[in-house]
Amino acid sequence: MYLKVLQMILKKLDADYKSFFSLWKKGDNKAKLPGFKGSKYFTNLCYNQSGVKIKKGEIKFSYNHPDKAELSFDISTKFYLEDKNIRQIEIFRDEVKEEYYISISYEVDTPKYKDNGKYQAFDLGVNKHIGVNMSGKFVGFKNPRPDKYWQSKIEEVQSKKDRCKKGSNRWKWYNKKLQQVKRKLANQMKDWQHKLSKKIVENTKANIIVVGDLDTKDMAQNNKNVEGLNRSLQNTGTIGRFVRFLIYKAELVGKKVIEINEANTTKKCCVCGKKQDMPLHKRTYKCDCGNEIDRDKNSAINIMNRFLSQERSVNEQSSFMEDFLRQTGLEYANQQMSKHSQETPSSRTT
Incomplete structure (x- = not known):
């Protein structure tokens, strides 16, 4: 050797x-x-x-x-x-x-990063990824969830394998079959993530892509009693891998990915800043201030706001919210500015 x-x-x-x-x-x-x-x-x-x-x-x-x-x-x-x-x-x-x-x-030689003043923030979820740009316009990508298709097949093969004597020829055959089915699931998920990360990086005009610093392990531990969520998080736990794909693909074209602590971005109203519990079955965020918005869009706006308050200027944050609210007719609470700016910076630049 x-x-x-x-x-x-x-x-x-x-x-x-x-x-x-x-x-x-x-x-x-x-x-x-x-x-x-x-x-x-x-x-x-x-x-x-x-x-x-x-x-x-x-x-x-x-x-x-x-x-x-x-x-x-x-x-x-x-x-x-x-x-x-x-x-x-x-x-x-x-x-x-x-x-x-x-x-x-x-x-490989990569172009140098240049800040063009355009940013796009993403809320990465199990079922879909929602992004918002500086003009307040949204883009969404639905996860095809190949795990839902393959999970029943995995369980079927696993059940047949468990009924065989360990080490027997039939056990070995089903064990290999199980590995093949799991490999197909992993390959389909990875293929979709490669294609989507490339699409996002190449199609966005923003030179900075902001994502939440998601910890799927913590999510699984904190939601043990939510039926099906733990399995979904493990099968798509791959969100961390998706972020890695974004990072290296962005570097290849002279762009940058920044990870922001997304704590409470789902619970906080993006307009007035009030917090409320948002269990998974609540897909629409409704606030007393009149804000009614998809929960993932609300989270994406909060991620963008947190990035702008920590990494950029209050003027850019105000301009972003004005462009967004112009489409809703709501008024942005000015005290939000101070709340965002007082939050402890916890971003990570990659």
Whole structure:
């Protein structure tokens, strides 16, 4: 085994242990120690810049095999890698398809970020994502929820597997079938997120995209008694992954994603600032001030307001609300300005 590969394996193991202890200190009782992989599982081989030779149509890896066997992959000539600043190459095995792949990470030149004074805020939810721009105009994207289609199939295969003797041929067959069904669900969700994140980044005129700093683990713990929500959060827990997709796609085109603490953005009226409980079954926010709006739109406006009050100016915040309220006929409470500006800044720029 090439020495650098062994070093990379130890670095990964060290990172996994640090992640576990970090979660454990934060009170995550579900955090688990890194598991041991048996000999039947393939251990990913990770190479940095050394130990790899790239020629047209082929990648060769340093591999100290006793029989001097070569470790190489044929690659399509359309992937021209000779001039790329490669940071890392990883060989991994797809246990479901029983095939080997390589993952290549390399640096790309990205345009510098420029603030064009245009921003778009998003409330990211389980069923839909709602965005609002500086003109007070909304855009919505409905989650196709492939988990609803595949969940019954997963449960059916799981039930048949549970009735088999563990380790038997039928158990192994159903176990593989279960992995295949789960893989289809994961692939469909990831495909939709890739396409949507690209669409948002490319179509928005804003150079800053603001999203709520959503913690799906906390949401699941705080809503244990809400039937179906925990499963939905786990199947679409992928909201954090969607934000990561937004971040790197935005960087590629010279834009920026900022995460804002979205605490109470659902409960607070975007017009007068009053708070009220908003259980999940209440889809419309109704306030004594006359504001009646979809709960997700209300949250998106509050996220934008919080961003403007913490990161920009009161004038920009006032202009945004005036453009929005011009469409509703309501008046914006001026005391909201001071309330937003007094909130403790807790944004994270990425």
